[in-house]
Amino acid sequence: MNPKDTYRIPLAVPTFDKEMENAALNALHNERFVLGEDVYKFEEEFAKYVGAKYAVSTNSGTAALHLSLLALGIKSQEHVITTSFSFIATANAILHANATPVFSDINIKTYNIDPSKIRQSITKHTKVILPVHLYGYPCDMQQIMSIAKDAKVKVLEDACQAHGAEYNGLKVGTIGDVGCFSFYPSKNMTVCGDGGMIVTNNEEIARMVIKLRDCGRKTKYEHDIIGYTARLNTLNAAIGRIQLKRLNEWNEKRVRNALLYNKLLSDLDEIVLPLAPKKLVKPVYHLYVIRARNRDKLKEHLENNGIQCGVHYPLPIHLQPVYKKLFRFKGGEYPISELVSQTCLSLPMHPSLTKDDITYVCEKIHEFYEEAG
Ligand SMILES: Cc1ncc(COP(=O)(O)O)c(C=O)c1O
Incomplete structure (x- = not known):
């Protein structure tokens, strides 16, 4: 049910207008349903918007986080330090990647992971720090990047709630090694369904997630890793392109x-x-x-x-x-x-x-x- 029908003032109202409808219909009539032209255009435009070299779409924010962790080379039981105060998918993605979530408490003002507590949680098992820009409020990335550098661990930003937020002149998602976004309907922009995006400046990571989201495909009929079916549908990408403009x-x-x-x-x-x-x-x-x-x-x-x-x-x-x-x-x-x-x-x-x-x-x-x- 549309919340508009039940509340005078709903919590969130996703936009779906004629331009988006036309874009979706055009994609359905004229493009491949999967990995059609709009998918690649959406990725190009999203990369440009956030200021990253690469953007790779997925069928959800959770898949984006999961595949990013795999592309960062996380191994079984290695530790990922993250916040306990997030949507459950943040930690689920760590478990999907067969790694271990290590929670850290938050700052009482920002509600984001407290960098001073991250330092205490680093051990020889730590591989990745996964901060979440909760409610669209950027984490203290300066401190987080400095801790990661000292500990020689990677940073994966969960920017699923923070499309367009900036920290120190940079869009969140582009500060760590990889950043992930969700396009679930309640988000600041949606694809009017499930969808996600991975952004990075690292070519190797981009190549790996492109393969992982598409069944581990090396060429049309050759698969050299175990991948997933985690592609964004073309019609959703077509809608996402219009949403991104707004x-x-x-x-x-x-x-x-x-x-x-x-x-x-x-x-x-x-x-x-x-x-x-x-x-x-x-x-x-x-x-x-x-x-x-x-x-x-x-x-x-x-x-x-x-x-x-x-x-x-x-x-x-x-x-x-x-x-x-x-x-x-x-x-x-x-x-x-x-x-x-x-x-x-x-x-x-x-x-x-x-x-x-x-x-x-x-x-x-x-x-x-x-x-x-
Ligand atoms: C902070 C956070 N991480 C991850 C996700 C997962 O995204 P999705 O629902 O697209 O899988 C969400 C969104 O729902 C989220 O809010």
């Missing part, structure tokens, strides 16, 4: 919306607001996440007033039942991730939000805390 405009609107929320909510002691953009850190607000006193009751109040909210994420990955079972986590291992998961609340955030929508949401938040006394 991305900057949409991101600007997201930033404008976030700044308005910050302004209208700045007087409330009961909530903690997301960080504003800085000179060298340019977030794209995939999600606008506050930390709120009495989170669950506030969520209920907003939803009763037609405002859809989300919780990203109510459980840090290490406390997901499957991870608890696999790694015997009990709770208390990553206290900041656990604290944030209990208090975070995602308010509606998308480019088509109006000033009136945001004003209404903020009024309802004020009303809640006034009534609570």
Whole structure:
């Protein structure tokens, strides 16, 4: 069901318009369904947009992460240091690659992996650091790259929530050895279905992921590695090309919306607001996440007033039942991730939000805390 039908103000609203429909139909009528011309054009345009030498599309962000880890040469049981406070796919991709996720706690302000804690987790088994630019807010890449250099390990950026975000003048995803994006419908840009992209400046990695996503194919009938079927469909690439053209405009609107929320909510002691953009850190607000006193009751109040909210994420990955079972986590291992998961609340955030929508949401938040006394 379209959330527009049920909420006055939905959490996210993906755009699908006539231009995208025409591009999709054109691709279906005139190109190969798989690895058609639009796939290669989308990759070329995405690489140019982020400022990377290569971009290789996949059928999901999870596949992008999985294949990137394989291309980085990760071996069975080697360690990948990552955050527990992310969507589960970040850690799943590590397990798909037969490696071991080693979680590290987050910074209480950015909600991203805390570089000082990464250093403590490095051992001789560490092969890759996998930071996640959560909610579209760039990680402290200067520190992360410096730790990786000292430890001689690779960096794979999970930029699945951060299309177009910048750190120190560079688009996230292009700072480490490899970067991965997701085009799932709720993201800042979508292919109106599942899809992903791997970006890198390393030719060897690019060649390897091209092969891995296409059954390990060396030539049409010759396969020299065990690969996967992880290609992006042509019609999705055709839609992605149009979405990419709009991305900057949409991101600007997201930033404008976030700044308005910050302004209208700045007087409330009961909530903690997301960080504003800085000179060298340019977030794209995939999600606008506050930390709120009495989170669950506030969520209920907003939803009763037609405002859809989300919780990203109510459980840090290490406390997901499957991870608890696999790694015997009990709770208390990553206290900041656990604290944030209990208090975070995602308010509606998308480019088509109006000033009136945001004003209404903020009024309802004020009303809640006034009534609570
Ligand atoms: C941080 C993060 N990593 C990985 C993924 C996985 O992407 P996908 O859903 O396209 O497989 C997502 C998206 O859902 C995500 O938000």
